[in-house]
């Protein structure tokens with residue numbers, strides 16, 4: 079009649095599942111993604127499909143090889159999300175093999191080798207991006223100025239295919255990203271007030287009409303997606319807020335110190351992949367700390383690292399490196415930063431109350 | 442009144458609408474009642490009746506044994522059919538000593554049962570004694586003998602009695618109905634307990650999903666300056682004693698301590714009601730309110746059930762199953778336990794019988810942990826359920842304990858929110874069971890060691906005595922011991 083296996087309760091469960099979480103994250107990414115695909119046209123669409131497809135196929139192949147059941151893991155949506163985030167961190171007109179290689183690195187090396195979902199130390203999409211960046215710096219830094227789908231300067235379907243698959247395509251109108259351009263110009267000794275006016279309009283950057291990877295384009299739509307995730311309680315505010323506040327603080331301080339060489343906070347927030355990282359990548363549950371205080375530390379560390387790499391290291395954009403570096407700190411943070419247990423002080427000893435009026439009087 | 446925040450917690454769908462509007466009904470007597478001798482924490486009662494004996498309603502069936510125990514009484518008049526083993530109201534389905542009573546249908550009370558006209562003139566000890574004699578235990582499910590809790594005043598300085606009307610478990614509505622329909626009696630019982638505890642104030646705490654109960658209690662409490670009604674926010678596990686007290690006072694109960702450590706004692710409304718009946722009417726605890734509910738029950742009800750009534754009898758009264766249930770639960774869905782069958786009797790701690798459909802239980806195969814920390818955010822005790830479970834799963838009991846296993850109240854909030862559907866509480870229960878077994882083994886070892894040491898000491902003492910006697914004799918025969926006084930010599934002669 080009824081099942082009487084003595085499985086412990088509760089005998090009620092929130093309507094939630096791993097796939098629901100992944101699907102919500104993907105849903106939150108959809109507006110920014112669609113906008114970017116429209117901005118960068120057919121080549122971007124091809125690269126996106128190739129990257130996501132590779133991740134799904136790689137996941138299936140690994141599961142088959144490990145003789146694990148396919149359906150539950152494939153349907154949980156984690157491989158889809160990894161592929162999606164990776165695609166959004168690539169230059170939109172990158173050749174097809176970048177997507178394939180990236181997908182394989184992300185799923186096989188960064189996820190399945192560690193033991194599959196929940197086991198990986200590093201965010202798979204960021205591992206793939208960094209590996210690609212180091213191995214193929216030319217392909218990974220070749221950006222194009224947006225040319226919205228169906229606009230005269232946009233490549234058609236056939237041309238798009240040619241671009242992605244490296245056949246004889248039209249020449250790319252390459253354009254540097256905002257962060258890249260500024261770094262280059264600063265390096266040549268120009269002060270900011272001379273550089274910025276020509277290339278940086280906070281508004282267009284927020285809307286996303288500049289060169290960049292797909293995830294670097296529309297800060298506004300990414301922010302919208304992030305707020306959606308917060309409202310659905312898929313993520314908590316700790317990591318995004320800590321990241322953004324720290325980054326903004328660092329930028330503001332340096333900007334006050336020397337406005338000619340250090341751009342202000344808004345520049346750092348809308349430029350580059352800041353919001354994608356803060357809301358979608360740093361909040362990857364597997365590779366971020368579990369306690370709220372730990373998450374604050376993680377976010378703050380991330381903000382500092384992003385700022386430092388962008389400002390002083392060899393790369394104009396440091397989000398992927400910063401995330402990987404913070405990922406390595408996660409186990410440490412989780413070990414040392416724990417919530418206080420009910421009825422105990424921070425050291426773990428039972429609470430004692432100073433006034434003895436309410437406490438035990440005799441034994 | 443000002444309330445304080447607690448950490449964590451979850452908001453399960455409360456599904457109280459199923460039974461909340463059903464007024465309390467008296468369940469007709471079952472053909473046979475099975476009254477277990479142990480319905481409480483502590484020692485089992487010993488039978489006070491023989492097979493074949495006629496008993497009256499309220500007559501003593503079993504006597505409490507030792508300081509932590511409770512007697513049991515006849516729920517109705519009838520004949521004792523036997524004293525033997527019967528499946529317990531417990532997950533294990535193991536049998537326990539049970540007295541089987543065949544009601545004679547007369548429901549004749551024992552002669553001479555009567556209450557006290559004014560319990561407030563009684564000495565606290567006298568009240569506790571009467572509560573103990575009535576077999577009253579914590580009726581929220583904990584079943585700790587209430588009289589023991591009433592005696593806490595001897596050890597602690599107490600100031601506030603809290604009546605825990607949170608009833609935060611989904612489905613359950615029997616406390617709600619009790620507070621609505623027997624408001625004055627619950628209040629009276631609470632005041633009697635406060636008197637016994639020597640307390641100055643009473644807080645009746647009720648979750649905001651029970652506005653009628655709040656209104657009724659507020660109205661009844663208006664005449665008593667020392668009684669206040671607190672409206673609690675709806676959050677599970679608001680009814681956890683320590684968290685309830687924190688909500689009301691802002692203070693956490695020290696780890697491993699009691700709420701009495703911070704001057705508060707918590708009792709359930711049903712317990713207060715039973716105390717009222719015991720003191721005012723002299724009635725022992727022989728019936729209780731039970732919510733029969735769940736999606737698989739045809740007509741959910743709140744029933745007054747004679748203790749010992751088989752669960753099947755309640756289900757039949759409620760029209761049987763509408764659909765096949767996947768789970769039959771005793772208590773609420775969050776902390777209740779599966780029933781081993783429908784033959785088992787209702788006992789003092791049963792506040793609900795729930796027949797749940799698969800859709801309601803929403804069980805799914807467990808997936809790997811994605812470290813989403815939902816369980817961390819949900820834990821009202823500040824624990825890290827995912828890590829505790831990982832250690833427990835790996836068999837690292839010490840690690841689990843270091844992470845705070847013994848501070849876990851088993852509320853199930855973590856399991857409830859886990860998107861991977863990992864049975865976290867199952868791991869904790871297993872680990873706690875292991876710890877208890879370890880404790881028992883250790884105790885046994887210590888006991889054995891003590892006995893052996895005692896025996897060795899005894900043997901040693903005997904041998905020592907023998908040796909001394911021997912030496913003394915030797916001294917006597919071998920010659921004069923040195924430095925004997927003349928008096929000694931005289932004595933020896």
Ligand code: SF4
Pocket residue numbers: 809810811812813814815816817826827855858859860861862863865
């Ligand atoms: S809620 Fe479940 S999946 Fe999430 S961290 Fe806890 S155990 Fe892991």
Ligand code: SF4
Pocket residue numbers: 819820821822823824825826848849850851852853854855856865866869
């Ligand atoms: S069952 Fe234990 S670990 Fe889980 S939420 Fe409740 S107190 Fe925390």
